Amino acid sequence: MSSSVAPSDTDIVVNERTALLDAGQQGQKKATPLPKLQIAILLLALLVEPIASQSIYPYINQLVSELNITGGDERKVGYYAGLIESLFFATQALTILQWSRTSDRIGRKPVLLLGIFGLSLSMLCFGLSKTLLGLILSRCITGALNGNIGVMKSMMGELTDSTNMAQGFALMPVAWSLGATIGPMIGGALEHPQRHFPNIFPGEFWLQFPYFLPSAVAAAFAVTCFLAILFFLKETLPRQRTQEKSKSAFDGEALNISSNAVEDSPVSIRSLFVPSVLIPVINYGCIATLEIVMFALQPLFYSTPIELGGLGFDPITIGLWMGAFGIVNGVLQIMIFAPLVNKFGPKTVFRICEGCFIPIFALFPITNIIARQYGINWLVWFLLTCSLVLGVLMDMAFGCILMFITAAAPNKRSLGATNGLAQMTASIVRTFGPATSTSMFAYSVQHNLMGGYAVYTVFIVMTVIAMRFGAKLPGSPGNKA
Numbered sequence: 001m002s003s004s005v006a007p008s009d010t011d012i013v014v015n016e017r018t019a020l021l022d023a024g025q026q027g028q029k030k031a032t033p034l035p036k037l038q039i040a041i042l043l044l045a046l047l048v049e050p051i052a053s054q055s056i057y058p059y060i061n062q063l064v065s066e067l068n069i070t071g072g073d074e075r076k077v078g079y080y081a082g083l084i085e086s087l088f089f090a091t092q093a094l095t096i097l098q099w100s101r102t103s104d105r106i107g108r109k110p111v112l113l114l115g116i117f118g119l120s121l122s123m124l125c126f127g128l129s130k131t132l133l134g135l136i137l138s139r140c141i142t143g144a145l146n147g148n149i150g151v152m153k154s155m156m157g158e159l160t161d162s163t164n165m166a167q168g169f170a171l172m173p174v175a176w177s178l179g180a181t182i183g184p185m186i187g188g189a190l191e192h193p194q195r196h197f198p199n200i201f202p203g204e205f206w207l208q209f210p211y212f213l214p215s216a217v218a219a220a221f222a223v224t225c226f227l228a229i230l231f232f233l234k235e236t237l238p239r240q241r242t243q244e245k246s247k248s249a250f251d252g253e254a255l256n257i258s259s260n261a262v263e264d265s266p267v268s269i270r271s272l273f274v275p276s277v278l279i280p281v282i283n284y285g286c287i288a289t290l291e292i293v294m295f296a297l298q299p300l301f302y303s304t305p306i307e308l309g310g311l312g313f314d315p316i317t318i319g320l321w322m323g324a325f326g327i328v329n330g331v332l333q334i335m336i337f338a339p340l341v342n343k344f345g346p347k348t349v350f351r352i353c354e355g356c357f358i359p360i361f362a363l364f365p366i367t368n369i370i371a372r373q374y375g376i377n378w379l380v381w382f383l384l385t386c387s388l389v390l391g392v393l394m395d396m397a398f399g400c401i402l403m404f405i406t407a408a409a410p411n412k413r414s415l416g417a418t419n420g421l422a423q424m425t426a427s428i429v430r431t432f433g434p435a436t437s438t439s440m441f442a443y444s445v446q447h448n449l450m451g452g453y454a455v456y457t458v459f460i461v462m463t464v465i466a467m468r469f470g471a472k473l474p475g476s477p478g479n480k481a
Contacts, residue, residue: 050179058188091143093427100420118145127215181326407477
């Protein structure tokens, strides 16, 4: 199996300032075939997090109301629901770097197995929770034990090399989008099973715990992934070769330990704070911020009445339209991402895709203005379609920046820590992004700032600033900025 972390035929000295892909096969022209089974299992595991984190979205407001957490004050439902939703990313931000660094030492597979086991257990606890404290604790456990996303990105980097990395990383947003589509469908279709399927789910238990079934289905999927990883996924972390070379002294062979064996070990956190690592990480944080506020604003914009700055869609229309994004995104990512990167290079593709946030945010007020003038007509749907296509293009920026992050790892055994730092940054912004953006939307409408559209102006300006950081990326992964 070819890998970006495999040593070349000649000794390559890898130190803390050497980009990972420089130690690989940069000059190779013919694309190495992807290890299909290993990547398929990895993508299956990648589905677990969005299914677990987003399966609660359709019913969380209703759950908060039914448990009487607000004391009957419906105005507080959104506050508690937002708190519960954000806790996953908040606790993940606190632990993901340490899990990723641990994977650099003990291996990717053990960390992956522990995270998925903890996630399945916490989902069962969530479905059985009847108090706010129970919901909070189970959600915190889900995030705290789930360092999987950084580890999986490290494994993808180790399963691919410079010739097929674009193909491999193109599949990760597809898997995430599929999970983000399946998760809400599970939550929306399976809550209150006794009410919807009385013949299949009779009995007091389902009446007592109406949200256990969607949690149990998500947990069962996690257990299935656990077993697939346990029996079929191979460890990808390269091991040091010091021991096998040093034992040759007793066999009469010369002790010829290369500097690679000595230097190719996990580095300190401080060693990651160099421009070659920080520039890709900052860019990842920028697009993660813009993406999470876009996804937070979309359902709010769709459901808000037209006269208040939205489109007044019902929940079914919103669900179908947002589900369509996952389908279109998956198809187009597979079809065009790798060819675009191979033709134009990851930096050019990244900057263009990042720039798509400008028209995406601009289309929100434009669509509302047209809806105010003419109602929901063909032009509104055309603009929504344009926004959907731009969203798919925007999502390709993640595949590109993951290539830069992988290439920026100081050495082979520090890939987990590098991805962990990047994912910690993303988790932090995803903790605060939704509440901040929706509050800005409400404040803009309430005070009629720029006609209620000031929130979009702020994020367009943020996109322009983010693009300045994108210009600082190296010409290609592995090169110095």
